Amino acid sequence: xxxxxxxxxxxxxxxxxxxxxxxxxxxxxxxxxxxxxxxxxxxxxxxxxxxxxxxxxxxxxxxxxx
Numbered sequence: 001x002x003x004x005x006x007x008x009x010x011x012x013x014x015x016x017x018x019x020x021x022x023x024x025x026x027x028x029x030x031x032x033x034x035x036x037x038x039x040x041x042x043x044x045x046x047x048x049x050x051x052x053x054x055x056x057x058x059x060x061x062x063x064x065x066x
Contacts, residue, residue: 015052018052019051019052022052022055022056023047023048023054023055025055026047026054026055026058026059027044027047027048029058029059029063030043030044030047030058030062033063033064035064036062036063036064037061037062037063037064038062043058043062046058046062
């Protein structure tokens with residue numbers, strides 16, 4: 001429990017907020033978009049399990065330009 005008391009939440013909070021926002025936007029976009037580069041279920045796993053880099057990879061690589 002002492003570990004959580006020693007964390008500098010002022011530095012950690014913005015990173016956590018950005019991660020949650022990216023995750024939500026990427027999942028909503030994945031649901032709405034018709035075609036992706038690769039199977040949607042793979043991108044869902046990448047978005048959900050690869051923390052902050054997963055949603056960024058989806059937006060850079062996974063979205064198919066129409």
